[in-house]
Amino acid sequence: xxxxxxxxxxxLRRIHSENRLGLLxxxxxxxxxxxxxxxxxxxxxxxxxxxxxxxRLWQARELISVYVTVINRQSVPQYVSFRxxxxxxxxxxxxMPTVLKSAELRKRMLAEAIDDLKTVEQRxxxxxxxxxxxxxxxxxxxxxxxxxxxxxxx
Numbered sequence: 001x002x003x004x005x006x007x008x009x010x011x012l013r014r015i016h017s018e019n020r021l022g023l024l025x026x027x028x029x030x031x032x033x034x035x036x037x038x039x040x041x042x043x044x045x046x047x048x049x050x051x052x053x054x055x056r057l058w059q060a061r062e063l064i065s066v067y068v069t070v071i072n073r074q075s076v077p078q079y080v081s082f083r084x085x086x087x088x089x090x091x092x093x094x095x096m097p098t099v100l101k102s103a104e105l106r107k108r109m110l111a112e113a114i115d116d117l118k119t120v121e122q123r124x125x126x127x128x129x130x131x132x133x134x135x136x137x138x139x140x141x142x143x144x145x146x147x148x149x150x151x152x153x154x
Contacts, residue, residue, distance in 0.1 A: 007039035064093055071097065082108055083115075110145045114138055 001009070015032050016024040031102035033040035045051040067078040086092075099105040117138040121131050 004039070008043070011039050069096060071100065080109065082112060084108075107145060109139055114141045114145065117141065 004100050010030065011032065012024060015028050016022075019025060028096060029040065030044065032038055033044050035041065041149050045054060055081050065077065068075040069078045070076075076096055078096055080099055081091065081093045085094065094105065099109060117134055121134050121138070123132075
């Protein structure tokens with residue numbers, strides 16, 4: 001771990017240790033980051049104009065995420081964002097019914113689901129029973145994506 005990352009972790013641990021609820025709370029992290037001398041300071045946008053714009057983008061993402069559509073009598077998100085779509089300037093969202101009608105986009109969505117399962121496996125690696133179950137699900141998904149498993153439509 002780099003010296004800079006280590007200093008940030010030490011500061012986060014300090015803030016956490018001083019919290020009477022035993023939590024690391026974002027508001028306290030921001031407060032501790034305000035001084036220029038704080039190792040956290042460089043991790044924040046302090047220009048209120050830029051920060052305001054970034055916050056409004058976050059609000060737009062939250063707004064987009066709450067809308068659902070009904071497909072096969074199930075409520076599903078109206079829009080989905082693929083990682084590749086978030087690489088370009090501004091990112092973007094795709095219409096879920098359109099994604100589900102496209103074999104290529106469905107395959108991309110399944111591939112991202114597999115990546116998400118791998119992330120969950122790593123996050124909860126200390127919970128062996130859970131990770132074993134997730135791994136079984138992931139392997140089934142991988143078979144579907146590779147064409148080696150039976151595809152079932154919901």
